[in-house]
Amino acid sequence: MLPEGELRSIYLHWTAHGYDEVFPAYHFCIARPDDVVVHHTHDLCENMRDVRLDPALPYAAHTRGRNAWALGLSIASMEGSTPSDFGPSPLTVAQLDGICAVAAVLARFYGIDVAAISTHAEAALADGYFGAGSDELRWDIARLRPSPEPLEPVEATRAGDWFRERIAALIVRAR
Secondary structure (H helix, E strand, C coil): CCCCCCCCEEEEEECCECCCCCCCCCCEEEECCCCCEEEECCCHHHHCCCCCCCCCCCCCCCCCCCCCCEEEEEECCECCCECCECCCCCCCHHHHHHHHHHHHHHHHHHCCCHHHEEEHHHHHHHHCCECCCCCCCECCCCCCCCCCCCCCHHHHHHHHHHHHHHHHHHHHHHC
16 A cells, blocks of 8 residues: 655666665665566655755655655666676566556556656766766666667666656556
């Protein structure tokens, strides 16, 4: 049962860990590569406020500077990944389907417009810290498949569009 309250946006992530490692920085984690399991990892109500007004209170700190009235969903994957090598726990189709399904349910329940759903990579692009290479840079989720080509900012937007199209289709089907 989802709690009543106001939520305005959803951010999509990966954990940069293995398939079974979930974290409370997100509200939900999609674990396991094939037979996915959705873990509720953080109280949604704690982000139903302007978290900047009292950051000492607990909340899911998933997207720097964007956690107020925002949900964080993450796929447990991408441990040791780079844009050219997704490592031992790459994103799977089942996980991508799972995060889209969870986002659709949440968007429908909270009245979140699909345009307010984005990846952490898109937020990082807008806020000036997009990229791969250090803990301060973010590229989750800018690519759905590894590529030897250099990571380009436009990929973040393309990946976000890919997610929004699928989530919107799931919302329409549920009506």
